[in-house]
Amino acid sequence: MRWCLVVASLWLLMALTVPDAQARNRPHQQDTGIRRGKRRRDGHGHTRVGRTKPLKARLVPGPSIPVEPQGQGQTLFLESYRHLQEEHSSYNVIPDPDLSIELSGDSPAPNEHNEHVAPLTNEEIQQILWQEEEERRRQERLRKKDEARKKRRKQRKEQAERQRKIVEERRREEEEALRMQMEKEEEEWRTQMEEMARKRQEEEDRRQKKEAEREERENERKLEKERRQERLREELLALVEEEEREREEEVWLRGDVFQMPDPDEPEEPETPTLFPIPIPTPPTAEEDELKETEAVEEEEEEEDIARVNRRGLPLGCNISDVTVTCDNAKLIYFPPLAIPELKSLSLEGNNISRIPAEAFNGIPNLEWINLKKNKLTSAGIDANAFQGLKMLRRLYLDGNLLEVVPSELPPTLQELKISENRLERIDKNSFRDLSNLVILELEGNLLSEGNVDPMAFAPLIQLSYLRLGRNHFRIIPQGLPKSLLELYLENNLIEEISEIVFNQTQSLNVVSLRHNRLDETRIAPMAWIDHRNLESIDLSYNHLHLVPSYLPRSLVHLVLVGNRIERIPGFVFAHMYPGLEYLYLSYNKLDGEGIESESFFGVHNSMVELCLDHNQLITVPSGINEMTSLHFLRLNNNKIRSIDDESICDLNRSGEPTLETLRLENNYIDPQKISPTAFSCARSSSSVILRPQNTK
Numbered sequence: 001m002r003w004c005l006v007v008a009s010l011w012l013l014m015a016l017t018v019p020d021a022q023a024r025n026r027p028h029q030q031d032t033g034i035r036r037g038k039r040r041r042d043g044h045g046h047t048r049v050g051r052t053k054p055l056k057a058r059l060v061p062g063p064s065i066p067v068e069p070q071g072q073g074q075t076l077f078l079e080s081y082r083h084l085q086e087e088h089s090s091y092n093v094i095p096d097p098d099l100s101i102e103l104s105g106d107s108p109a110p111n112e113h114n115e116h117v118a119p120l121t122n123e124e125i126q127q128i129l130w131q132e133e134e135e136r137r138r139q140e141r142l143r144k145k146d147e148a149r150k151k152r153r154k155q156r157k158e159q160a161e162r163q164r165k166i167v168e169e170r171r172r173e174e175e176e177a178l179r180m181q182m183e184k185e186e187e188e189w190r191t192q193m194e195e196m197a198r199k200r201q202e203e204e205d206r207r208q209k210k211e212a213e214r215e216e217r218e219n220e221r222k223l224e225k226e227r228r229q230e231r232l233r234e235e236l237l238a239l240v241e242e243e244e245r246e247r248e249e250e251v252w253l254r255g256d257v258f259q260m261p262d263p264d265e266p267e268e269p270e271t272p273t274l275f276p277i278p279i280p281t282p283p284t285a286e287e288d289e290l291k292e293t294e295a296v297e298e299e300e301e302e303e304d305i306a307r308v309n310r311r312g313l314p315l316g317c318n319i320s321d322v323t324v325t326c327d328n329a330k331l332i333y334f335p336p337l338a339i340p341e342l343k344s345l346s347l348e349g350n351n352i353s354r355i356p357a358e359a360f361n362g363i364p365n366l367e368w369i370n371l372k373k374n375k376l377t378s379a380g381i382d383a384n385a386f387q388g389l390k391m392l393r394r395l396y397l398d399g400n401l402l403e404v405v406p407s408e409l410p411p412t413l414q415e416l417k418i419s420e421n422r423l424e425r426i427d428k429n430s431f432r433d434l435s436n437l438v439i440l441e442l443e444g445n446l447l448s449e450g451n452v453d454p455m456a457f458a459p460l461i462q463l464s465y466l467r468l469g470r471n472h473f474r475i476i477p478q479g480l481p482k483s484l485l486e487l488y489l490e491n492n493l494i495e496e497i498s499e500i501v502f503n504q505t506q507s508l509n510v511v512s513l514r515h516n517r518l519d520e521t522r523i524a525p526m527a528w529i530d531h532r533n534l535e536s537i538d539l540s541y542n543h544l545h546l547v548p549s550y551l552p553r554s555l556v557h558l559v560l561v562g563n564r565i566e567r568i569p570g571f572v573f574a575h576m577y578p579g580l581e582y583l584y585l586s587y588n589k590l591d592g593e594g595i596e597s598e599s600f601f602g603v604h605n606s607m608v609e610l611c612l613d614h615n616q617l618i619t620v621p622s623g624i625n626e627m628t629s630l631h632f633l634r635l636n637n638n639k640i641r642s643i644d645d646e647s648i649c650d651l652n653r654s655g656e657p658t659l660e661t662l663r664l665e666n667n668y669i670d671p672q673k674i675s676p677t678a679f680s681c682a683r684s685s686s687s688v689i690l691r692p693q694n695t696k
Contacts, residue, residue, distance in 0.1 A: 016120060016128040185379070192353060196332055313337075326350065338362035346370040348396075354380040360389055367391050373399040383407050397421070398441075405430040412436060419443040419467070425451040431459050441467040443488075448472040454479040468492070469512075476501045486510040493517060499524040502531065510536045514559075518542040525550040529575075539563070540584075547572050547585075557582045561611075564589055570598030579606025586611045586634070592618040605629060613637050613663065620647035628653065631660045636689070640667040643674050649681035657681045663689045 120128075313319060316329025322342055326335065328349040334356065337345075342363045353375040359382075360366060366389055376397065386392065387408045394415040397406070402421040409416070411433045423445035430453075431437065437460050448471065456479065457463065463481045469490040476494060480487065484505050494516040502508060508531065518539060528534055529550045536557035539548070544563040551558065553576055565588040573580050580603045590612065600607070600623035609632040612621065617638040624633065625646050633648070645651065648662070659682045671690050679688050 013120060013125065016125045199332055334359045336362065340365060342366060344368040344370075347374065348372040350374050353377060355382060355385045357382040357384045359385055364388055365391055368394040370396045371400070372396050376400040376402060378403045378406070381406050386410055409434060415439040417441040419445070421445055423447055426453060426456045428453040428455040428458070430456055434459055435461050437463055439463075439465040442471070443467050444470040446472065449475050449477055452477050457481050480505050482507065484508055488512045489516070490514040491516075496522040497524060497527045499526045502528050502534075506531065506533065508534050510534075512538040513542070514538050514540045516542050518544065520544050520546055520548045523548050523550075528552045551576070553577055555580055559584045560588070561585070562587045565594075566590065567594040568596070568599035570596045571601050573600065574602035576602055579603050581606050581608045583607065583609070584611045585615070587614045590615040590617060595621040595623075597622045599623060600627070603627070608632065610634070620644070622647075624648055625650045629658060631658055633659065633661070634663045635667070636663040637666045640664070640669060643669060643678045645675045645677055647678070649677070649679060651677060651680060653681070657683045659683060659687060661687055661689075665689050665692055666694060668694050 313324065314326070314329065314331060314335050316331075317324060317326040317335065319325075319339075323344040323346075324337065324339070324342060325346045327346055329347075331347065331350040331352055334347075334352055334354065339362065343365060345363065345366055345368070348370050349372070351374065352371070355371075355376065369389075369392065377400075381402075385408075386395070386406065387410070389410050390412065392410045392412055395409070395413060396417045398417050398419045398421070400418075400421050402418060403424050405418065405423070405426065413434055414436055416434070416437060416439070419441050420443070423442060424447075426442075426447065431440075440460070440463055447468065454477075457466075458479060458481075460481045460483075462483055464483060464485040466480070466484055466486070467488040468477070469488050469492065471492055473489060473492040473494055475496055475498070476489065478501070480502075482504050485507060486509060487505075488510075490512055491514070494513060495518065497518065511528075511534065519542065527550070529552060531552045532554050534552040535554055537551070537555060538559040540559050541562040544560060544565055546565055546567045546569060547560065549569065549572055551572070555576055558580060559582075561584050565585060568585075568590070583603070595617075599621070604623070604626045605628055607627045607630055610624070610627070610630060611632075611634040613634040614637040617635065617640055619640060620635065620643065624630070625648055643664070649659070657680070659679075662679065662682055669690065671693070674690075679685075682688050
């Protein structure tokens with residue numbers, strides 16, 4: 001066993017000394033033309049070392065331990081070296097010229113000259129081992145990098161393939177949806193065209209039928225008239241002929257008076273004298289028929305005159321001065337008009353679906369167009385339809401099927417209404433060049449903060465009135481015009497008012513946020529407190545639990561009806577100047593503990609109207625008797641049981657009574673127990689409403 005360890009140690013030393021021997025023998029190998037093992041390069045330009053071959057070594061005894069030589073081919077593992085070094089440090093390994101050793105590199109050729117090899121030190125051996133380990137680690141790192149690179153390449157390829165498939169699938173879906181949409185639109189267009197053609201044909205048939213009937217009646221009247229005239233003519237001729245005969249007889253009889261009778265002729269008896277027969281008048285029925293014929297002719301003449309005056313207007317349209325009204329006339333196309341002096345045109349309540357480019361060519365001076373409640377679509381309005389109207393001020397498009405704002409609107413426009421449509425987006429160019437627009441209404445559409453570009457309102461430098469109610473906004477839209485005075489956002493989904501939303505609208509005077517989802521914690525403290533012009537705020541029907549703090553200093557009118565307010569914090573109105581005048585808190589949850597003695601501090605001299613009806617108040621809130629300007633007070637539909645002498649009116653206050661209306665009905669008050677001085681500040685007894693009261 002010991003001998004085996006010695007052999008293994010020597011073999012290990014021999015394996016470690018081979019690189020130095022190779023370095024020393026390299027010139028000699030070049031001279032002799034011996035070819036070394038080839039080094040291979042991988043795909044990254046690194047030299048890859050070939051596989052090591054079994055090592056062969058011979059043992060040389062050291063100075064203190066005799067060793068007998070061993071045969072060739074003895075091979076042991078490298079790990080045996082450490083044990084051998086610890087037990088027998090006096091042995092050395094020298095290369096055997098007849099033996100070949102290969103170490104993770106080029107295979108050395110046998111030493112032809114049998115040179116003397118110096119023994120390696122432990123440091124050199126460790127250095128060689130370290131180099132070999134480093135080389136092995138480097139090769140392992142290169143292999144792992146190569147594998148990782150291949151894996152990443154494969155993953156990228158797979159991801160690209162998946163992305164390509166997704167894009168291809170999405171593209172196919174979009175193409176299919178577009179194809180179906182185009183087919184649907186084409187079918188709808190074809191149906192509309194067929195319907196229009198059918199209606200036009202029916203209208204033409206009716207017109208032709210009416211025309212034929214009218215012509216037939218006209219021909220019958222003419223024939224009847226000619227027959228009547230011929231009959232009258234014949235009757236008159238007969239009468240004239242009879243009269244002539246009678247006249248001839250009369251003349252002959254008269255002449256007989258002046259002639260002497262012939263004696264040869266027998267005497268005839270004398271006949272009585274005949275007088276001319278008067279001409280008979282037509283019967284009464286014929287007179288009526290003639291009058292009726294004349295009346296029909298006059299009506300036809302009046303219709304012809306009216307037809308000329310209407311200037312080609314379709315049925316159901318009226319013209320008055322410079323205004324044409326065709327409301328609810330069942331029109332299916334835009335009527336062709338040629339009235340240059342026309343100023344106003346109303347086509348409300350029809351079935352118009354298209355506005356061609358030449359629709360307004362004959363009426364270029366229009367100032368007001370009303371197209372409400374039609375079937376207009378964005379595709380049906382030509383891009384240049386309104387471009388030629390250089391004097392247009394007002395355009396109403398409510399109640400149609402528009403998906404986008406019509407393009408190329410005249411820059412003279414001052415009022416635009418597109419409520420109750422299907423607007424899905426507002427781009428930054430939707431209101432381009434509309435710098436004169438003052439009123440804009442976009443209620444009842446599909447708008448939200450996600451499809452309204454923040455720069456959409458930038459061109460509206462004179463906009464004062466904006467209505468965006470009945471949409472899907474969760475926050476107040478960004479980019480509101482600086483000139484804005486009134487903003488209406490009722491019936492949306494607004495949950496938050498940020499600090500910066502009103503920074504650019506310092507001229508804002510009215511804000512309405514009725515029927516949203518606001519609560520007092522989602523209103524930023526600095527949202528509007530410093531506004532100097534904001535006088536009216538409507539927060540009715542939200543989710544408020546108390547009167548919001550940090551209200552605008554300039555606030556005059558505050559509406560909080562229909563919330564869940566349980567408390568009015570103290571001094572909440574104290575910072576306002578000149579002070580709140582109108583406060584409406586009806587239909588909330590205020591009780592006797594929700595109103596503090598300081599709740600109305602700051603409004604004692606300014607409050608004019610105060611509504612606290614439909615709450616849960618048990619007593620009249622403190623502070624009301626200090627309101628010197630109060631004209632209107634509602635406390636009805638609460639749970640108030642008694643009225644103290646000074647709960648409403650201050651007996652020590654001098655001057656004329658100011659309270660015009662005081663409502664206390666539907667409480668639990670016994671009118672018999674009210675002091676006569678309790679309502680001393682009321683102007684008259686009729687100003688106080690006490691009945692009916694609830695029973696206990």
